[in-house]
Amino acid sequence: AGAAKQPQAREAGEEPADGTDHGVSACHQGRPEAVRGLDEAGQRPGRRDPDDADRPVLFLGGQVRPRRSGDQDLPAPGVEGAGDAEGAGIRGHRVVHEHDGPASGGHGVSVVGRRGRGWEADRGPYTAGMPPLRVLVVARWYPAVDDPVRGSFVADQIDALAASGRVEPTVASFELVRLNRVPERREPEREAIHARFRVPAQGRADALTDGGWPAAVGTWSHLAGVPVARLLVASGPEDSPAAEGDDHLAAFGPFVEGLVARGAAFDLLHAHTGFPDGELAARVAAILGIPYVVTEHSSRTGALLADPRVRGRYAAVLAGAARVVVVSDALAAEIRDALPDLAAALDERLEVVPNTVPVELFHARARSDRRRGELLYVGARKPDKGIATLLEAFALARADIPELTLRLVGRSPTAADEDGWRTRAAELGVADAVAFDPAVDRAGVADAMARADLFVHPSRRETFGMVAVEALASGLPVVATRSGGVEGILGPDLHAVGTLVATDDARALADGILETWARRDAFNPAALR
Numbered sequence: 001a002g003a004a005k006q007p008q009a010r011e012a013g014e015e016p017a018d019g020t021d022h023g024v025s026a027c028h029q030g031r032p033e034a035v036r037g038l039d040e041a042g043q044r045p046g047r048r049d050p051d052d053a054d055r056p057v058l059f060l061g062g063q064v065r066p067r068r069s070g071d072q073d074l075p076a077p078g079v080e081g082a083g084d085a086e087g088a089g090i091r092g093h094r095v096v097h098e099h100d101g102p103a104s105g106g107h108g109v110s111v112v113g114r115r116g117r118g119w120e121a122d123r124g125p126y127t128a129g130m131p132p133l134r135v136l137v138v139a140r141w142y143p144a145v146d147d148p149v150r151g152s153f154v155a156d157q158i159d160a161l162a163a164s165g166r167v168e169p170t171v172a173s174f175e176l177v178r179l180n181r182v183p184e185r186r187e188p189e190r191e192a193i194h195a196r197f198r199v200p201a202q203g204r205a206d207a208l209t210d211g212g213w214p215a216a217v218g219t220w221s222h223l224a225g226v227p228v229a230r231l232l233v234a235s236g237p238e239d240s241p242a243a244e245g246d247d248h249l250a251a252f253g254p255f256v257e258g259l260v261a262r263g264a265a266f267d268l269l270h271a272h273t274g275f276p277d278g279e280l281a282a283r284v285a286a287i288l289g290i291p292y293v294v295t296e297h298s299s300r301t302g303a304l305l306a307d308p309r310v311r312g313r314y315a316a317v318l319a320g321a322a323r324v325v326v327v328s329d330a331l332a333a334e335i336r337d338a339l340p341d342l343a344a345a346l347d348e349r350l351e352v353v354p355n356t357v358p359v360e361l362f363h364a365r366a367r368s369d370r371r372r373g374e375l376l377y378v379g380a381r382k383p384d385k386g387i388a389t390l391l392e393a394f395a396l397a398r399a400d401i402p403e404l405t406l407r408l409v410g411r412s413p414t415a416a417d418e419d420g421w422r423t424r425a426a427e428l429g430v431a432d433a434v435a436f437d438p439a440v441d442r443a444g445v446a447d448a449m450a451r452a453d454l455f456v457h458p459s460r461r462e463t464f465g466m467v468a469v470e471a472l473a474s475g476l477p478v479v480a481t482r483s484g485g486v487e488g489i490l491g492p493d494l495h496a497v498g499t500l501v502a503t504d505d506a507r508a509l510a511d512g513i514l515e516t517w518a519r520r521d522a523f524n525p526a527a528l529r
Helices: 082-086 152-164 183-203 241-259 274-288 300-308 308-320 330-338 340-349 387-400 413-427 444-452 466-473 483-490 506-518
Strands: 057-060 065-066 096-097 106-108 133-138 168-178 227-233 268-271 292-296 322-327 350-352 373-380 407-411 434-437 455-459 478-481 499-500
Touching: 065 322, 106 227, 133 152, 133 274, 133 322, 152 168, 168 241, 183 227, 183 241, 227 241, 227 413, 241 274, 241 308, 268 274, 274 292, 274 387, 292 308, 300 308, 300 330, 308 340, 322 340, 330 340, 330 350, 330 444, 340 350, 373 387, 373 444, 387 407, 387 506, 407 444, 413 434, 444 466, 455 466, 455 506, 466 478, 466 483, 478 483, 478 506, 483 499, 499 506
Parallel strands: 133 168, 133 268, 168 227, 268 292, 292 322, 322 350, 373 407, 373 455, 407 434, 455 478, 478 499
Antiparallel strands: 057 065, 096 106
């Protein structure tokens, strides 16, 4: 899923009405031959022995193989709270773990059960030679065909984990299907989408496809072998966050039920937000008897915790997690302040782990090779990213230094928003000095950063600030607002890397730009990197 044309779910085996393929994943089309790396039977070519033709198949970690004579099925133990998870369509399937690798001496079998919080109870701490940890990653944000940079920070981490050899990830991501704006049509459409998706999600091994992102994007070297499920989620124009969580659960439950029924085995679930991804992971982990970890990135966290319909559900997710990972000290403080009743649990389990950034893709050029006076912004052109403040600050700064120019790389949510920014630049008298460039892949970002003279990051709120790290890796000084996570990136010695100013203050941002640019020759690109 993720083609520019919105997909429509169909029953398994049903062809598109117009006979065309809109780039929808095979779990939506019901066509295993459309899945990269699978033959018409839904198998990976060359993996099946002719003598095994009549044996049922286990789908394990993205690899399809026949059952071996030594495989055993044992019922998973009962779990408290299973009734809640049954609402997600997961009903006590039998689960098999297969351990391959030097430490196991070949193929061995263990059964998933409820064995406490940590997988260490079964396997001990990871040591060289052990089989990789099989992780089911639940992530709303993940690169897609129509948005190859969506959730790039999640893809960065999965790529690094896969490269380590210590983790064997499988990704469950979500594709939104927009519902009709006419209220009386909306709920029947929602029910139809979820009902039609249950069949392929539960019954087909081809719900998981290869990642394929190196060919599509050219950034991630290890994602081609990471299986990815694209799960359809109904999305109404007026859905509340609580309803959004329910819709994700309706899509995720049948998918996991189908995986487990085919013998898939995981050691851990990893959710890339507390809600709704964390709630999905918590429910499935309870049934499978394995731990789950939550990594929180979202700048919506504060708003979610302020919603009484979500707050209790979010708190329950963190209370049950084996670890709660946040990407910055600022976000950790926000969560602690919002959930004082979880103070003891968070003291034990919360850890700050910055986002993974592939700095090797960025290069620090000498000052003489850069475009003198070019200020660079990279990111979405949305109001909460401080674009209005940036344009005003640029106009103020350019009044003092006419050679300054501004390049914005990214996109606006709508064409009307884009027109509004261009109109504002014209009103400020700087339209001829501002370039509104489209969004580019990471290689394009790296090129833009290698050419620029100064990086500007005017956001109102950031849980981390990936582009600030990328700018420093490119040898660029950074002028940023005090938006949360960026403070931790720039560190205490601001004078060595740029400066920080107040949010929503065009005069302060202009002064920061002027002061930092005036001493641009004092910055050492290698030291910034």
